[in-house]
Amino acid sequence: MNIAKNIESVGVSIRNARKSYGAFHALDDVSLEVGAGEFVSLLGPSGSGKTTFLGILGGFVQPTSGSVFLGDRDITYAPPHKRDIGIVFQNYALFPHMSVGENVAFPLRARRLPKSTWPARVRDALSMVQLAGFEDRRITELSGGQRQRVALARAIIFEPRLILMDEPLSALDKQLRENMQIELRHLHQKLRATIIYVTHDQREALTMSDRVAIMNRGKIVQIDTPVRLHDHPTDSFVAGFIGEATLLPVEQAGAEYVKLGSYLLRSAHPVPPGKEIFLAVHAEKLLIADDTDDGFLNRMAGTVTEVLYQGESARVFIQLDDGTRLSLRQPSNHTGLTKIKSVGSRMTIALHPQDTILVPKASY
Amino acid sequence: MFLLLTPALAVIVALLVVPLLWLAWQSVYHNGFTLENYRRILTEDIYWHSFLQTFRIAFIVTAATALLGYPVAYVAASLPRRWSIIVLAMVVLPFWTSVLVRAYAWLILLQRTGIINSTLKSLGLIDVPLILVNNEFGTVIATVHILLPFMVLPLYATMQKIPAELTMAGASLGGTPSHVFFRVFLPLSLPGIIAGAVLVFVLTLGFYITPELLGGGRTFMVSMLVSRNVELYNEWGAASSISVVLLACVFAIFWAASRLIPVERLMGMR
Numbered sequence: 152m153n154i155a156k157n158i159e160s161v162g163v164s165i166r167n168a169r170k171s172y173g174a175f176h177a178l179d180d181v182s183l184e185v186g187a188g189e190f191v192s193l194l195g196p197s198g199s200g201k202t203t204f205l206g207i208l209g210g211f212v213q214p215t216s217g218s219v220f221l222g223d224r225d226i227t228y229a230p231p232h233k234r235d236i237g238i239v240f241q242n243y244a245l246f247p248h249m250s251v252g253e254n255v256a257f258p259l260r261a262r263r264l265p266k267s268t269w270p271a272r273v274r275d276a277l278s279m280v281q282l283a284g285f286e287d288r289r290i291t292e293l294s295g296g297q298r299q300r301v302a303l304a305r306a307i308i309f310e311p312r313l314i315l316m317d318e319p320l321s322a323l324d325k326q327l328r329e330n331m332q333i334e335l336r337h338l339h340q341k342l343r344a345t346i347i348y349v350t351h352d353q354r355e356a357l358t359m360s361d362r363v364a365i366m367n368r369g370k371i372v373q374i375d376t377p378v379r380l381h382d383h384p385t386d387s388f389v390a391g392f393i394g395e396a397t398l399l400p401v402e403q404a405g406a407e408y409v410k411l412g413s414y415l416l417r418s419a420h421p422v423p424p425g426k427e428i429f430l431a432v433h434a435e436k437l438l439i440a441d442d443t444d445d446g447f448l449n450r451m452a453g454t455v456t457e458v459l460y461q462g463e464s465a466r467v468f469i470q471l472d473d474g475t476r477l478s479l480r481q482p483s484n485h486t487g488l489t490k491i492k493s494v495g496s497r498m499t500i501a502l503h504p505q506d507t508i509l510v511p512k513a514s515y
Numbered sequence: 516m517f518l519l520l521t522p523a524l525a526v527i528v529a530l531l532v533v534p535l536l537w538l539a540w541q542s543v544y545h546n547g548f549t550l551e552n553y554r555r556i557l558t559e560d561i562y563w564h565s566f567l568q569t570f571r572i573a574f575i576v577t578a579a580t581a582l583l584g585y586p587v588a589y590v591a592a593s594l595p596r597r598w599s600i601i602v603l604a605m606v607v608l609p610f611w612t613s614v615l616v617r618a619y620a621w622l623i624l625l626q627r628t629g630i631i632n633s634t635l636k637s638l639g640l641i642d643v644p645l646i647l648v649n650n651e652f653g654t655v656i657a658t659v660h661i662l663l664p665f666m667v668l669p670l671y672a673t674m675q676k677i678p679a680e681l682t683m684a685g686a687s688l689g690g691t692p693s694h695v696f697f698r699v700f701l702p703l704s705l706p707g708i709i710a711g712a713v714l715v716f717v718l719t720l721g722f723y724i725t726p727e728l729l730g731g732g733r734t735f736m737v738s739m740l741v742s743r744n745v746e747l748y749n750e751w752g753a754a755s756s757i758s759v760v761l762l763a764c765v766f767a768i769f770w771a772a773s774r775l776i777p778v779e780r781l782m783g784m785r
């Protein structure tokens with residue numbers, strides 16, 4: 152018995168799904184194609200429709216319109232227990248009256264598989280999540296991280312073709328969360344299952360996913376690889392949501408140029424059409440300029456207003472001469488820190504044209 | 516701090532502890548220490564018979580309230596809050612009318628010439644009126660009606676705390692609705708069933724007015740034994756000993772139940 156060998160992942164296709172509560176659209180005409188074996192995250196602020204989206208996939212929410220396909224099977228109206236989708240719920244949803252082993256064996260019992268096959272499969276599933284030998288423990292005896300693993304083992308034991316996870320790590324502390332992220336990533340590589348993962352933690356989404364779908368107000372506003380999302384946000388919402396970006400209104404001044412106050416900045420990317428354009432400045436992309444810089448970089452000058460030392464890096468707040476506020480992040484190595492001027496002194500900052508990201512104003 | 520407890524403590528001691536001790540004392544003292552009253556309970560048929568009948572009725576009433584109350588509590592717990600309050604209100608509303616009034620109401624409904632018999636007769640389903648009252652059946656029906664809220668409320672309180680994700684998880688893992696109900700929901704609602712059952716059982720053991728009015732002399736519950744001993748024979752010693760035995764039974768039941776679920780929950784305090 153080997154779960155990893157048996158999972159035959161399929162793609163998922165959600166077409167024009169809408170869920171309305173009265174006049175309010177919790178999910179507004181959303182389409183998403185997920186390839187077999189792909190790891191896709193849904194990332195968005197609270198209330199953006201992520202759980203509703205998973206509910207439609209899991210069969211707990213009836214879409215007002217639209218359809219859901221698992222491979223080439225239309226499951227829009229299939230009841231949850233006939234979908235063969237493994238779900239890891241936010242609060243684990245372990246059955247408190249059952250032992251770890253009974254919880255993990257639940258899908259086997261529900262499918263009326265012969266009892267003699269259970270122990271081997273439970274053992275296999277538990278060892279996949281590093282909980283070998285935990286069969287007889289009570290749920291109440293487990294730590295948060297262990298419960299999370301049991302929920303995971305229970306969701307993969309029946310070799311589902313698709314696994315959904317709704318903020319599965321949000322209740323864990325930071326250290327554990329980061330370890331679990333890496334483990335989930337490895338598990339995904341081992342199982343090669345299709346995974347749709349909901350989170351409101353962008354770092355988590357960027358770390359784990361092949362692609363990330365950014366949601367806002369019931370819509371998917373952008374779906375892209377983590378790198379593209381970071382460097383090519385489609386609009387001001389995504390740019391503001393991903394990374395530590397400051398959005399500054401700029402004016403178009405030619406095919407490659409924009410004006411920020413009195414500064415003329417060159418971008419390596421085409422200036423987006425439209426009247427309202429923003430420059431998205433990521434704190435880590437802003438450099439402290441020194442005399443050795445070539446004229447290639449966009450330069451601005453201002454006054455240091457505050458310096459925060461944050462361990463692995465320092466954050467420096469700068470006010471440009473026209474009053475615009477910016478912040479930059481400087482890695483806290485010796486050379487990096489010595490470049491930071493003291494509060495009140497003047498400092499020149501630079502931005503590479505490749506990092507000069509311009510976005511149109513979000514239309515919603 | 517503890518001074519604040521003194522008045523309450525005084526009331527409890529004066530109105531509960533003292534009478535109970537007096538009761539216990541009376542049952543064993545009659546011109547000297549005697550166990551005569553208890554010997555009689557153990558040996559005379561009428562007592563055995565009455566205790567048996569009382570326990571049987573309590574058992575039937577408990578089972579009936581559980582069977583009737585479970586679906587009601589289930590519906591109330593699965594409805595949105597606004598509607599669940601309406602359902603619960605309908606269960607609890609009769610609770611505010613007097614037990615006496617309800618007993619007479621059942622008498623009117625169930626008697627030979629009552630609505631039920633006359634309806635069945637006019638429909639041609641029966642020729643001779645059914646004997647629905649003045650027997651154990653009438654007692655059970657009226658008692659079930661009166662005690663139903665004591666089953667529904669603890670059940671509702673328990674069910675309402677079962678997270679919806681658990682049944683959703685059960686379904687996503689492949690459980691049919693009935694599989695999820697029997698493997699997940701029912702076991703998790705068990706503490707509510709136990710709490711409701713203990714309340715209903717214990718309350719039925721001490722029921723008096725209902726069997727007196729609807730039992731028609733054929734139902735002879737322990738509480739009636741007590742009252743007969745006092746009213747007819749002026750036998751305070753005998754009446755006390757019966758009460759003490761009944762009280763002991765109640766304590767035993769509570770003790771047994773408290774081994775299954777926490778006492779706070781048993782008393783409806785969660």
Ligand SMILES: Nc1ncnc2c1ncn2[C@@H]1O[C@H](COP(=O)(O)OP(=O)(O)O)[C@@H](O)[C@H]1O
Pocket residue numbers: 172176177195196197198199200201202203204
């Ligand atoms: N049963 C419902 N009735 C009315 N509104 C709902 C219901 N379920 C969800 N919503 C609304 O739909 C929106 C999206 O909710 P949800 O999918 O839970 O968001 P997220 O998981 O991204 O936080 C929210 O504004 C929420 O209030």
Ligand SMILES: [Mg+2]
Pocket residue numbers: 201202
């Ligand atoms: Mg949510």
